[in-house]
Amino acid sequence: MYGYLFRRLLGTIPVMxxxxxxxxxxxxxxxxxxxAIIAGDNATTEQVxxxxxxxxxxxxxxxQFFIWSGNVLSGDFGESFFFKKTVAALIGERIEPTLSLxxxxxxxxxxxxxxxxxxxxxxxxxxxxxxxxxFSVLGFSVPVFVVGYLLIYLFAIWLNWxxxxxxxxxxxxxxxxxxxxxxxxxxxxxxxxxxxxxxxRTSVLEVLSEDYIxxxxxxGQNERVVLFRHALRNAxxxxxxxxxxxxxxxxxxxxxxxxxxxxxxxxxxxxxxxxARDYPTIQAVILLFSFVYVMINLAVDMLYTLLDPRIRY
Amino acid sequence: xxxxxxxxxxxxxxxxxAIAAPPAVAQTTLRVVMHSDLKILDPIxxxxxxVRNHGYMIYDTLLAQDEKGAxxxxxxEKYETAPDNKSYTFTLRDGLLWHDGQPVTSEDxxxxxxxxxxxxxxxxxxxxxxxSIAAVDxxxxxxxxxxPTGLVLLGLSKPSSNVPFMMPKRVADxxxxxxxxxxxxxxxxxxxxxxxxxxxxxxxxxxGKYKPRAEPASGLAGGKVVKVDRVEWRAISDAQQTVNAxxxxxxxxxxxxxxxxxxxxxxxxNVTVFVSPLAKNQYVFRxxxxxxxxxxxxxxxxxxxxxxxxxxxxxxxxxxxxIKPCKALFICDTPLASTKGTDGLLTSNAKKAQELxxxxxxxxxxxxLMHSTDLKVLTNLAPVAKSLMEKAGFKVDMQSMDWQTLVxxxxxxxxxxxxxxxxxxxxxxxxxxxxxxxxxYVNAGxxxxxxxxxxxxKLEKLRDDFARETDPAKQKAIAEAVQLRVIEYxxxxxxxxxxxPVAMRKNVKGYLTSPVPVLWNVEITN
Numbered sequence: 001m002y003g004y005l006f007r008r009l010l011g012t013i014p015v016m017x018x019x020x021x022x023x024x025x026x027x028x029x030x031x032x033x034x035x036a037i038i039a040g041d042n043a044t045t046e047q048v049x050x051x052x053x054x055x056x057x058x059x060x061x062x063x064q065f066f067i068w069s070g071n072v073l074s075g076d077f078g079e080s081f082f083f084k085k086t087v088a089a090l091i092g093e094r095i096e097p098t099l100s101l102x103x104x105x106x107x108x109x110x111x112x113x114x115x116x117x118x119x120x121x122x123x124x125x126x127x128x129x130x131x132x133x134x135f136s137v138l139g140f141s142v143p144v145f146v147v148g149y150l151l152i153y154l155f156a157i158w159l160n161w162x163x164x165x166x167x168x169x170x171x172x173x174x175x176x177x178x179x180x181x182x183x184x185x186x187x188x189x190x191x192x193x194x195x196x197x198x199x200x201r202t203s204v205l206e207v208l209s210e211d212y213i214x215x216x217x218x219x220g221q222n223e224r225v226v227l228f229r230h231a232l233r234n235a236x237x238x239x240x241x242x243x244x245x246x247x248x249x250x251x252x253x254x255x256x257x258x259x260x261x262x263x264x265x266x267x268x269x270x271x272x273x274x275x276a277r278d279y280p281t282i283q284a285v286i287l288l289f290s291f292v293y294v295m296i297n298l299a300v301d302m303l304y305t306l307l308d309p310r311i312r313y
Numbered sequence: 314x315x316x317x318x319x320x321x322x323x324x325x326x327x328x329x330x331a332i333a334a335p336p337a338v339a340q341t342t343l344r345v346v347m348h349s350d351l352k353i354l355d356p357i358x359x360x361x362x363x364v365r366n367h368g369y370m371i372y373d374t375l376l377a378q379d380e381k382g383a384x385x386x387x388x389x390e391k392y393e394t395a396p397d398n399k400s401y402t403f404t405l406r407d408g409l410l411w412h413d414g415q416p417v418t419s420e421d422x423x424x425x426x427x428x429x430x431x432x433x434x435x436x437x438x439x440x441x442x443x444x445s446i447a448a449v450d451x452x453x454x455x456x457x458x459x460x461p462t463g464l465v466l467l468g469l470s471k472p473s474s475n476v477p478f479m480m481p482k483r484v485a486d487x488x489x490x491x492x493x494x495x496x497x498x499x500x501x502x503x504x505x506x507x508x509x510x511x512x513x514x515x516x517x518x519x520x521g522k523y524k525p526r527a528e529p530a531s532g533l534a535g536g537k538v539v540k541v542d543r544v545e546w547r548a549i550s551d552a553q554q555t556v557n558a559x560x561x562x563x564x565x566x567x568x569x570x571x572x573x574x575x576x577x578x579x580x581x582x583n584v585t586v587f588v589s590p591l592a593k594n595q596y597v598f599r600x601x602x603x604x605x606x607x608x609x610x611x612x613x614x615x616x617x618x619x620x621x622x623x624x625x626x627x628x629x630x631x632x633x634x635x636i637k638p639c640k641a642l643f644i645c646d647t648p649l650a651s652t653k654g655t656d657g658l659l660t661s662n663a664k665k666a667q668e669l670x671x672x673x674x675x676x677x678x679x680x681x682l683m684h685s686t687d688l689k690v691l692t693n694l695a696p697v698a699k700s701l702m703e704k705a706g707f708k709v710d711m712q713s714m715d716w717q718t719l720v721x722x723x724x725x726x727x728x729x730x731x732x733x734x735x736x737x738x739x740x741x742x743x744x745x746x747x748x749x750x751x752x753x754y755v756n757a758g759x760x761x762x763x764x765x766x767x768x769x770x771k772l773e774k775l776r777d778d779f780a781r782e783t784d785p786a787k788q789k790a791i792a793e794a795v796q797l798r799v800i801e802y803x804x805x806x807x808x809x810x811x812x813x814p815v816a817m818r819k820n821v822k823g824y825l826t827s828p829v830p831v832l833w834n835v836e837i838t839n
Contacts (some may be wrong), residue, residue: 031714031732033721038353040360040474044763047432048724049341050490082352084513085493093510152557164557167513262549264513271550272350272512277717 001312003303008301012294017288020069023283028061034081034277055081077287078280080273087284090269091274097167098265100177102250104185109192110243116193117239118227121212124205132197139194148260155183164209165262183263188253192246193205199242205234210234213284236307244300250292321333340835342543343821346555347571347830350548351515354504355430355492360474362742369533369831370405370517370544371412371498372478375403375422376470380532380591380826382747384470387526388417388499389481398461398638398783405452408524412503419448424485426456426469426477431489433475435751438780439464440450445542463783464750471751472533472828473744501525501537501833515546520539528833532591532827540823545735551690553743559584559816565837566817568830569688574629578816579744585821588635588814591828593644593743594690596625598806599754600736602767603730606680606707607735611673613803617658618666619705622697623807625738626692630811637810642796643752644743645810647787649792654800666705679708681729685716694738723761723764738808744828748788749779749795754805767804 035052036043052058056067062287071078120132156164162183168176207213208231216226232239254267261269266285273281304311350365354374356368377387386392390406393478409417423446428444430436442462448454456465469477478484484495496504502517507517514529525536529635549555558564560581570578579582600614602606607613626636639645640655657665680702686693699709710729714722720738727733746752755776759768775798779791799805817824 031718031722033724036720036724037717038359038361040362040364043360044434044761045724045726045766046761054490084354084494085511094512149553152554156561158559160561164563165551165554166547166563167559204512230371253548260554262547262554263550263733264510264548268512268550272352275715275717276352 001302005298005302007300008153009163012101012291012298013177014288020072020283020287021065021093021285024065024068026277027277028064031174032277033057034279038081045134068121068280072284073285078160080281081278082276083281084276087280090281090289091266091284092265094264096169096265097263098254098258098267099185099234100170100181101188101263101265104181105188105192105250105253106247108189109196109246112189113193113196113280114200114232114239117197118204118232118253120201121204121231122223122227123206129201132201136194142190143200143246144187144191144256145260147190148184151183151187159182165260167261167263178180184257184263187260188250188257191253192250195246196239196242200232200235200239202240204231207231207235223293233307237311238306239304240307241300244303251289251293298304316694328736336475339541340767341541342545343566343832343835343837344547344564345566345832346549346558346564346568349547350507350512350550350597351526351546353492353513353580354496356478357429357475357489362474365474365476366830367504367515368478368601368839369829370502371496371502372476373409373478373479373537374470374533375476376466376535378470378472378532378828379534382532383467383499383534385528385531385534388422389459389548390479391636398458400455400457401465402449404666405743406524406526409499410522410524412497412520413481415481415580417499418449418451418464418482419454421482421485422479423448423454425483428485428487428489429466429475429477432469433477434466434756435464435468435471435477436477436754438776439468439522442625442780449799458790460781462780463781463788469752470501473742473751474614478538501539506650510705510792512548514548517544517546518542520644530825532825533829533831537544537831537833538823539833541832542831559818562818564836565821566815566824567782568815569813570816572632573689574634575632575814575816576726579718583819584816586814586816587824588812589824590646590812591743591826592813592815593637593810593828594813595639595644595741595743595746596629596694596738596808597741597754598736598738599765600803600805601734601765604733604735605767606675609673609675610802612670612675614801615666615673615675615705616702616803616806617800618660618669618808619701620663620808621659621661621701622807624661624701626811628697628811629690634677635812635814637812638811640807642755642799642807643747645745647747648828649748649789651793651796653793654702654797658800659806661701661704661719663704663706665757666818670706677708679710680730681713681733681735682709683722683734684711684713685719685737686713687715687786690740690811691716691738698736698738698808706754726766731826740811742828749776749792753801757802757804765804767802769798769802769804770800772802772804808810 037046038051039048059088079086120129123129149298155162166180168180170177255270258265258267259271270285336533351362351363352368353359356364357551364706372385375389376384379385390404392401392403392455430440442458442461444457447454481497484493487493500524501520503520505516519539519542525538528535530536555567556574559567579586600613622638630636640659641650643649682695685691695711699711702709722734725733729735749755755761757767757769757772775795783787820838822838825834
């Protein structure tokens with residue numbers, strides 16, 4: 001297993017390299033110019049050229065790439081074109097809101113979706129099953145921002161229970177931190193509840209037809225024990241895979257959710273950086289997201305061995 | 314048990330003390346959503362409007378324009394003009410301080426003027442007339458001119474980007490092409506750099522030692538009296554969420570609410586929508602004079618007949634309360650506004666436009682029209698232009714892109730087939746386009762001109778004449794001549810004026826009528 005882990009970790013190096021080359025080329029080859037954006041509307045061509053020179057954008061592309069990749073290898077992600085801060089400092093400032101949002105979302109999704117999926121499988125074909133599956137289709141189909149606006153209207157404007165927008169750091173009070181995370185997490189969790197509930201139902205349904213379940217029932221085991229100890233545990237591998245994929249997909253979700261709810265996290269930073277063509281920030285954030293994605297996949301693969309002793313690497 | 318009793322007693326005493334203690338003085342915080350997030354902090358290095366607004370928070374100006382556009386004294390106590398109009402001597406007000414407590418001196422102002430003049434187009438023009446700028450004493454300095462010009466007062470009171478903000482000499486000595494890193498100003502607010510979190514909020518606190526003028530505030534002039542302790546610019550990028558937050562009282566003021574959400578805000582009993590008559594904007598069509606077909610002024614001139622302003626304004630703003638068709642080049646209801654030479658123009662006379670195109674020998678070369686799709690106030694301009702141009706006989710290749718791609722592409726001089734362009738539409742803040750010198754698209758200085766690079770000696774001569782003139786009546790006559798030449802040569806076409814209202818909670822009072830949103834004089838009442 002350790003050999004496998006080592007090989008997988010080694011495998012991340014070419015993956016990250018490909019990602020780095022890809023982002024770098026994509027940004028340079030798209031028709032955009034951070035210097036023109038920084039200079040503003042009243043700027044002359046000469047002023048734009050001066051700024052381009054200061055940012056090093058007038059150097060040959062290959063030279064720019066080697067400078068950047070050399071710096072990244074030494075742990076320096078550069079300075080944002082706009083914020084006059086190092087990209088590492090920017091990411092450091094923004095990581096707490098995104099982590100909070102992601103953890104809250106996954107927590108809500110797992111706590112709601114797994115029991116719902118098990119229930120739907122247990123009551124296969126009943127109205128409960130249909131409602132859960134109906135919700136699942138709806139959860140997939142409705143865009144995140146529409147869910148966000150509906151929840152805001154209901155809980156923040158109509159009922160006046162929660163704030164419309166904003167984020168409070170955990171250091172400023174746990175109550176306020178949680179209060180401001182509820183709506184965005186609920187919004188973002190809808191799609192994952194749909195995804196995980198659907199996968200849980202299918203997996204549990206498959207396991208429920210196995211001989212050992214019939215045996216457990218024949219032994220007179222409590223139905224709850226049958227469902228959660230025997231069925232769910234044996235159906236866990238695909239469910240964990242979906243949860244792992246969900247965590248990775250969250251990266252896309254936080255971009256929209258953080259923008260709608262004005263959460264100063266990495267998603268919002270990505271949007272701002274893309275709109276401003278802030279190359280160093282975009283490159284660093286995408287590298288980070290890619291690294292997280294690879295690590296989550298690895299963690300999920302490692303979890304398989306714990307959930308199913310038959311799996312060996 | 315004894316311990317528990319003691320603990321309870323101690324807690325009760327503490328609570329009692331807390332209740333008996335005099336209440337802390339409540340801090341008033343004005344929570345504002347500006348039109349964009351603040352990312353750059355040097356208002357001389359960039360012309361971005363959000364940075365200009367930041368500049369007005371923390372810096373002060375020597376002169377300023379009031380709500381009628383008249384030039385008034387601001388940091389300056391008095392100025393004297395030499396009888397031959399070849400020098401100005403400025404004396405600073407007594408007691409002006411930088412945020413670090415040091416006095417504002419002539420040397421600071423001289424360095425600030427010089428740095429501004431390197432970057433700003435009006436400043437550059439002004440400096441062509443300047444022989445020297447020298448300090449007389451700590452509070453007095455003199456600008457000596459090679460020949461008389463009206464640009465000194467106009468430049469030093471320039472209301473919009475780049476504004477000649479005064480900075481300490483150590484800051485103003487920074488290379489104008491590098492951003493400053495010290496944000497010490499002498500304005501009514503102090504920038505709290507430690508609390509500045511781009512994408513989240515920007516914080517300012519009241520500068521307690523600021524010395525406002527005695528006159529009442531008017532436009533950008535008069536007494537800049539700060540009536541709140543703290544101002545927070547919150548970075549809410551979603552238009553709907555901005556409105557929701559204002560309605561719920563999570564914020565107090567919105568600089569640029571989306572026009573389509575104004576009916577919702579107007580229905581809210583806790584919100585006021587305020588239209589400042591000076592917060593005008595002008596839509597313009599900008600042709601690229603380097604490439605066919607717009608390298609021919611006669612073909613460009615046909616556009617004056619192809620277009621009408623109402624179609625542009627209704628397609629973008631869509632509410633008659635916030636639009637104003639205005640054919641004057643230098644903004645209606647301002648000193649240099651004139652309708653001279655505009656009879657019959659901008660009426661969508663397709664027949665006349667077709668005739669002119671025929672006379673000019675238009676050969677059907679398609680016009681590559683850049684269409685920006687992501688900024689709501691600009692999105693519908695290009696489709697309207699395309700439709701009107703096609704009716705007039707142009708072939709139009711409209712290419713859609715986001716604004717930042719357009720910004721990058723418009724800087725390219727290549728032909729349209731090689732990644733260049735023929736035309737685009739944009740919007741100017743009125744304060745930027747009120748005279749022939751500061752109006753960037755009237756600059757016809759070839760390579761020195763803005764994107765589109767018009768090259769016209771007559772227009773440049775008229776701009777020079779305007780710069781030399783100090784008599785307002787004669788300046789107006791020259792501005793009219795500029796307008797006539799613009800119609801003939803067509804470096805740009807104004808396609809309508811619109812206003813951007815602000816929205817605020819009902820308890821927010823004192824917002825000033827000004828061409829630039831400023832937050833002194835604003836208070837939060839109970």
